[in-house]
Ligand SMILES: Nc1ncnc2c1ncn2[C@@H]1O[C@H](COP(=O)(O)OP(=O)(O)OP(=O)(O)O)[C@@H](O)[C@H]1O
């Protein structure tokens with residue numbers, strides 16, 4: 001820092017010194033005032049700012065030491081250089097002990113004077129610079145402190161858990177909600193490995209994957225995980241990407257979704273209850289209509305027959321819908337009961353065909369079966385029946401009259417593969433992507449009249465996957481479809497025959 005204007009005061013009783021100093025110092029461009037005694041000097045210092053004081057120690061009246069004492073308390077920023085004779089060097093040292101910056105001994109050359117004043121000025125400039133820097137630093141620290149407390153306030157007020165992890169998978173920051181949701185343990189988890197403080201394997205994997213850059217397009221990974229006390233959490237882990245594309249860490253946002261889960265469960269329960277209540281009355285109505293059609297209540301006119309046929313068709317459709325909804329709500333509630341038994345899939349397929357015989361006969365559809373010499377599988381009979389009823393029913397529904405269906409089974413290593421092929425309408429390439437989605441139905445001229453809800457395939461896919469199997473489809477519009485079910489073969493039953501197991505299908 002440059003000191004723009006320099007004010008120097010010379011207090012000396014010798015006029016020669018005063019004049020000499022004035023001449024030399026003014027040449028340097030500095031302002032110089034002079035007084036001949038200490039008292040006047042003290043008075044002047046009270047009214048005017050001086051950078052440097054050249055002070056004679058030996059003066060009549062109030063001496064230099066006393067002046068020094070007084071200005072030390074009055075103007076501590078002033079730099080005092082004491083002027084002393086050879087014999088009084090010791091006094092000069094004394095003066096420095098009580099605050100003088102330097103001394104100059106009489107007689108002195110102009111260079112010596114300039115040097116000692118310049119030394120004082122540069123020292124003063126340095127001190128000012130240091131003070132300025134310290135003030136700036138303090139301001140900076142204050143700003144950082146403020147930023148930190150802002151971030152902390154925001155984090156603490158957030159309704160979601162926030163966990164910041166550095167690139168070495170150590171905890172850098174977390175808020176109280178995160179602590180509660182994950183039960184973050186340890187005295188001071190900051191700087192500690194995530195796995196040391198948090199017992200949540202799924203989250204740990206998500207964090208590791210994110211730090212390794214496995215999340216797509218830096219958008220992060222989203223997944224449902226179980227937090228402390230098995231609270232369901234929606235976890236979103238995103239990488240912190242620097243300007244050079246390096247991953248510097250990860251941020252995990254955790255949302256407690258137990259409320260949403262409870263609402264979902266309530267909805268499913270409600271649907272399950274309503275559909276269950278609806279099932280028997282609708283079945284009764286359909287049965288009654290059937291009885292009417294059989295002529296049990298007297299002969300019906302052509303017109304009456306037509307109307308009742310139509311009503312019965314709607315009733316059958318409704319029963320199918322109710323069954324689908326019941327299956328879905330069971331799946332959602334995780335309450336489907338599987339009785340895994342050693343099963344001959346041939347028997348199941350024949351049972352399914354038995355149920356669908358009337359529909360197949362109505363449309364004059366032939367069914368060819370080739371299911372000989374197949375190993376038994378470990379599976380739930382009802383579930384498997386649902387799978388084949390749905391597939392065969394689709395093969396009949398989405399087929400022209402006189403069409404045909406082939407059901408073929410074979411062993412492929414550890415799997416049993418059963419395919420249901422038809423030579424019906426087929427499915428367009430665009431529709432094929434969606435057929436396993438709930439409520440999706442292909443809409444075209446041929447399918448418009450066919451009753452259905454679009455739940456059959458999603459339901460059976462879940463059943464098959466719960467048996468660790470898979471379902472695939474090959475189809476071409478106008479050229480029929482083939483649905484292939486693969487199920488693992490297990491020679492031994494996993495549990496005793498008939499024993500119920502609660503699973504998640
Ligand atoms: N064998 C098939 N041939 C042609 N299209 C099919 C076949 N199987 C399914 N699809 C198409 O896939 C859609 C979804 O089938 P899905 O079995 O899930 O529902 P749905 O038959 O419409 O109704 P639901 O089975 O619930 O009564 C059907 O609407 C149909 O467009």
Ligand SMILES: [Mg+2]
Nearest residue numbers: 394452456457
């Ligand atoms: Mg169907």
